[in-house]
Amino acid sequence: MxxxxxxxxxxxxxxxxxxxxxxxxxxxxxxxxxxxxxxxxxxxxxxxxxxxxxxxxxxxxxxxxxxxxxxxxxxxxxxxxxxxxxxxxxxxxxxxxxxxxxxxxxxxxxxxxxxxxxxxxxxxxxxxxxxxxxxxxxxxxxxxxxxSGTILDTARFRYLLSEHFQVDSRNVHAYIIGEHGDSELAVWSHVQIGGVPLKRYAKLDNVEENKDMQLIFENVRDAAYHIIERKGATYYGIGMGLARLTKAILDNENSIITVSTLLEGEYGLDNVFLGVPAVVNQYGVREILELELNPQEQAKLEKSGKILKELTEKVL
CATH class of the missing domain: 3.40.50.720 (NAD(P)-binding Rossmann-like Domain)
Known part of the structure; x- marks a missing residue:
């Protein structure tokens, strides 16, 4: 049914x-x-x-x-x-x-x-x-x-930012988008701490080039490699992330979650699955949210999409 x-x-x-x-x-x-x-x-x-x-x-x-x-x-x-x-x-x-x-x-x-x-x-x-x-x-x-897209990457990003700034991770709003993998990117232009843009909260002129912020992103991107080296596999974080996604679907929450979904023109990309913020409810993905990316972020997302599209076409 x-x-x-x-x-x-x-x-x-x-x-x-x-x-x-x-x-x-x-x-x-x-x-x-x-x-x-x-x-x-x-x-x-x-x-x-x-x-x-x-x-x-x-x-x-x-x-x-x-x-x-x-x-x-x-x-x-x-x-x-x-x-x-x-x-x-x-x-x-x-x-x-x-x-x-x-x-x-x-x-x-x-x-x-x-x-x-x-x-x-x-x-x-x-x-x-x-x-x-x-x-x-x-x-x-x-x-x-x-x-599951970048649901776990986004959670890792929020957690590491919360640790750095000593703020509850539930009050850190941030996204990792693109491939769930090496070509993913942090949307620094939309990071907020309690509604305050990160640039203003942290008093940083250039967030992306700050060494601490760069290290946080690298630890997000490479987290799976570090965990696999130490314990062989990652599973608790993604298990909890999947449970969160399941709840959003079964409870018809209309929650915004960074899932992997088919892009058909959004962000200027077509016929490729990528992790992006989307509204999720009992019918699945209700709509994709198109963040206003800066030129550097847009270029990185397009590169990520190109990598995945080329590999997907070979597989299909």
Whole structure:
């Protein structure tokens, strides 16, 4: 049943690795869904995760949790795909393109064969390209295929700015846009601390060229590499980010989140998935917000879009 009509609040997670399991754990802790189904090629792993989560139910929120197959997608409101090959130490997200594109074509085809008419959320890297693959294979309207985009990068940016200025991160408003990866950019021209533009708040003449601000951005951009070097993978932050996105969809919040969505003329870019601020509700992406970028930011965004578009065309 199409999203916006169904009241089941049913979520299917495809892939029960670190990211999928962390996401499921976040859903249970926050009581976001009514029904959660875990799907994985390793059926025993999916069943084990479901049992483990169910055993914590007395401490959490009422929710039906079980493992299952793709047939569970037929009446799901949301299918969240976290399955795929992981990013190895020294490997970029874009290095994962070909192997994960093949995996996704199989997964999405299997899901659509069930009659699925809900919303896809893609978290597997490279997320922008795989979101485009999902749109192409599924044939769904573009607003119903959403990538996690720069939702985590933006959270990292806000956190590091809050640490630097000793302000609650919830009062820091800032965006990372573009590729979820090496060509992403910080929109310094729109950073605000409690509504005060960063340039005025920090008393900086040129924010982008300030060494402290440059270091903050570099730590945002390279965060995954640093974490992978130390613990092998990143999953808690993105798990919580996916839960936040799920809540915005199921609760029809009309929240502004930096998701990966198809641009068709916005920012002067066409036919490419990029992370940009967008209004998200029960129907998916309601609209894309076009920030007024300065010339340097616009050039960086166009470069990021060009990189992704060229790789996407090869994959498709």
């Amino acid at each position: 199409p999203i916006g009509i169904s009241k089941s609040r049913k979520v299917v997670v495809v892939g029960t690795g670190f990211v999928g399991s962390s996401y499921a754990y976040s859903l249970v802790n926050q009581g976001i869904a009514n029904e959660l189904v875990l799907v994985d090629l390793n059926k025993e792993k999916a069943e084990g995760e479901a049992r483990d989560l169910n055993h914590g139910m007395p401490f959490g929120f009422p929710m039906r949790i079980r493992s299952g197959g793709y047939e569970e997608c037929s009446d799901a409101d949301l299918v969240v795909i976290t399955a795929g090959a992981n990013q190895a130490p020294g490997e970029t997200r874009l290095d994962l393109v070909s192997k994960n594109a093949k995996i996704f074509k199989t997964i999405v085809t299997s899901i659509m064969e069930t009659g699925f008419q809900g919303i896809f959320v893609v978290a597997t890297n490279p997320v922008d390209i795989l979101s485009h693959v999902t749109l192409s294979v599924s044939g769904l309207p573009k607003e119903r295929v959403i990538g």
